[in-house]
Amino acid sequence: MFFSKSFGYALRGILYIALLQDEQRKIQIDEIAQKLSVPRHFLGKIMQGVVKAGLLQSTKGPYGGFSMNETTLTTPLIKLVEITDGLDQFNICVLQLRNCNAVNPCPLHQEMEGIKTKLLLMFNQTTIVDLLNDNKKVFIKSLATQ
Amino acid sequence: MFFSKSFGYALRGILYIALLQDEQRKIQIDEIAQKLSVPRHFLGKIMQGVVKAGLLQSTKGPYGGFSMNETTLTTPLIKLVEITDGLDQFNICVLQLRNCNAVNPCPLHQEMEGIKTKLLLMFNQTTIVDLLNDNKKVFIKSLATQ
DNA sequence: TGATTAAAAGACATCCGCATCTTTTATGGC
């Protein structure tokens, strides 16, 4: 609901990496894809975009893989939406009128705006670290599509 | 945002027909598509589905076209979503996990559920007639994509 | 019945999200 598979896969990938980061090793795309039960090459593409946007670090070659950087944990979810889906979607009228704004609102504009605002507020305030909890083993397992 | 073009076009089509219904004539797809600035044949397909679902009436031949029936005005918007987009989307986990429910909730489940509930409540309670107002001329004009 | 009109139905075309596979580039160890 609301967002693409790319967004869901990317978030789970980041969470998986964050949960294992204390092991002081790079996490490889093969491992992530397998543990999350997500298509490997497709996840590769997605993580590539996340790295390019600066949310994660990656290195090629032996012992290479993905790892967090100083910004990863404090990144708000809306930033990830921007990377995977873009933010244009938040300005589309539910009636598909050209302009969605309060000046020429469609009959549903105000109600939709209320819901949109609530969603945006939550995605602006919630960061990666907010989604992590102590029960890591269970949580990692639960990240798999299963 | 949230819904397909089909949903937006269908809703505008229905609203246009409803606004002109007092003229006691059938409204043709050509006129609707032109007034809404929406692709004619594509709108035809969409309206076909709306008729098949029983939300509107249509007749072929001279003086034929689309018209309301006794259920049109009191139809809740969620019914139209069901016709154009389906309701499956409301059961998809934002992390793309297989099952979205309170038993095995993902870290975002509860927050998403709150927003989803608000949206569903609004779409269940709002009917076509709720979207019509007195300023018809302005409103009809505003239905065009423009 | 025959002509006209307008929706229904179906055949295509296009684009994008999703996915797979292959080739290239960068890194580390020897």
Added chain:
DNA sequence: GCCATAAAAGATGCGGATGTCTTTTAATCA
């Protein structure tokens, strides 16, 4: 420098949403 490893990058395929065009079916009127 050479080899092995792993991400980056590119080519290709599939399916569904979107959009166009043509053919068929049904209704009205003369």
